[in-house]
Amino acid sequence: MRTLLCLLCLGLVATVARADWKQFRGDDTTGAVDKCPVPDKWSIDGENIAWSVELPGRGPSSPILVGDKVILTTADGADLQRLHVLCYSTTDGTLLWHRNFWATGRTFCHPQTTPAAPTPVSNGKSVYAFFGSSDLVCLDLDGNLKWYRGLGHEHPKAGNDVGMASSPIVVDDTVIVQIENQGDSFAAGINAENGQTRWFLPRAERANWASPISLSVAQPDGQHVALLQSGDGITAVSAKEGEVLWELGGGASTISTSLTTDNRAFIVSNGLTVLNIEDPSQKPEIVWEANKLNPSSMSPILHHGKVYTINGAGVLNCGDAATGDLEWAVRLKGKFWATPVIVGDKMYAFNFDGLGMVIDLSGKKAQIVEEIDMGENIQATPALGSDGMYVKGEHHLWKIASKQ
């Protein structure tokens, strides 16, 4: 009995100690954690680099962390039609498994991107890798294929002029994808267990790169609500049935993705618009709007009552999450596709040219305290684990961690 209790306790400790980052901007979509052993300074030559690996293919998608695995996607080959799903050990960067697939939908895109632009998502049991070709792959955490859906094959006109990028979410056993473009434009809820369609919702025939989010607050029956963001605004749907519950007009970003925490949703609309979510099935009230907090390509980050965005001029803005009041603005360097991440009172921001900036948020105004050249373009948002920060560049994956 004591042995069993010990084992249970060990299991509990292991569960608690494990810090997953199972989707774009982490499990809670805030892009921030209190603790992670990220050093204030590192060098790609080796200082504070726990390990690095060269990636086959490339793509702006972000890595995710599930237990002791870091999982990511890339694409390469003729016309970028070869899709890769890769899994490395967080401990030492060993390649645990690597699966290859052929794109079955359109792969045309801008030279800066590839079909591996959407970030994969995991529910802790499976990983759902989605690609700009509208291919959706479900693998277990050991790399065994569970199902493969060729949504681009089924909808061959799905695709836009620069490449699709919306990341999927998984909620209530449903993988939700937004495939919104000038051709076959729709959102869909896919049964996470067998790949079949739970719901299909035609959408406006306009290009959209923003990702869906799941509201933190569930409906009274325990079912969750997903927000579909587009140039028209927000459409709230029940995650499992796809029933449209409410809509919020006024437009929204087609690139930067909203976030949600507790009973608040920070919508990238009219700058930034915060909604008070009491009952997610009902159209919420607007708490505040702040034009000055308009993010450009990156997505907003929330931490310790502050919301952070970077505008098109590369200015990092900090707002009071309760009021939307702008507290300070600091100009960073370069153009940002990757959303920065925050650990405690430090922000880690990587611009497109691959310059990493360590930004101290503890004072009255942010201050860049370190700049590190990563030597290649970076478009992916880093992932924060319990043992380090995982940064994906155009050609490499680095684990950046303080010596323990």
Place this chain on the structure above:
Amino acid sequence: MTRTPWLSLAGIFLATFTSTLPAANVEQLTQTINGIGANADGYPAAVDAVESLSKLPADTIPQILEAVDDHKPVAANWLRGAVEAIADHGRRSGKPINNETLIAFIAETEHSAKARTIAYSLLKDQDEAAATDLIPTFENDASLELRLLAVQKLIDDAAAKVADDQKEAAIATYRQALTATRNASQATAIADALKKLDVDVDTTEHFGFLKSWHVMAAFEYDKGNGFDTAYPPEEAIDLEATYPGKLVEEIPGPAKWLPLEVPAGEKRVDFNKAFAPVKEVVGYAVTTFDSPTEQQVELRWGSPNATKVWLNGKLIASNKVYHAGDNFDQYMAPAKLKAGENTILVKLVQNEQTQSWTNVWQFDLRVCDSLGTAIRDAKP
């Protein structure tokens, strides 16, 4: 005297048992996966099937690969996922698939292009040198992925010859690469390299873009309804006819056919140049293509505008998509040419968008085989 036959019998039994039982399983399981349909029909059974397949031993890989059907790209990905998992398990358990088996499978060109590509990928994982040795044999391969490797090797070889001051040899190797490639990026790279060696290559000719057209504009866009409105060119082609078209200041009526020759080195039939850069209009382009025999071909085209394409009066494709890119072989449709003269009609619709990048009204089109090899107009 008595032991040998028994041993032989036992060996035969064992061989039969180990090969036929999995074979039966493999056939059933792969059939289930190949049976999946659009909208995820058959998925629950396929989920079970791929799980079972993925647990089979590595020596079943060739049987699974034989089930890969190039015309079922989604099912091919299911089978690839299973094969890669099996190969991983086999390597970890010390029982990988034999390299010679993979090499033999790759060499058998009757196998599907996708299956041979998977086999090559597995071989590369297990013995990169052996895989590299095969690359030159892929120069004219039906697998365009494998052919891409061979062409890249030729490009690399040619570049090495340039570095070695072997200009004529380099030119010959680049030309060999150009003949082999079906990939637009590779063709452009080869043409650029040849240009530096003072050799001009027209890749639009290599890919067989059609250059001689008659074009007509403009008809009513009618808030988008013009895409499905059958204007006179859809009823009959009469190059001498005129029609009352849309009243557009920049395009004086009546609408009539104008000859258009696409210049050397260019591929696009540009209505903005032929008429005027206007919005909310419908135009048509028509050409003839002579074929010595009846033959199955693919029409491939690209356009930022909405298009419909007819072959000999039969609609073969309709793409009501506006400004979602203008790419090489953006659209493809199978078609059957008749012996003699064939008529290809393209409807090209420009919408109301006003962004600067939507000020394009153009298309390109070529006739090719299923690998993308240009088929030439047999006109004298």
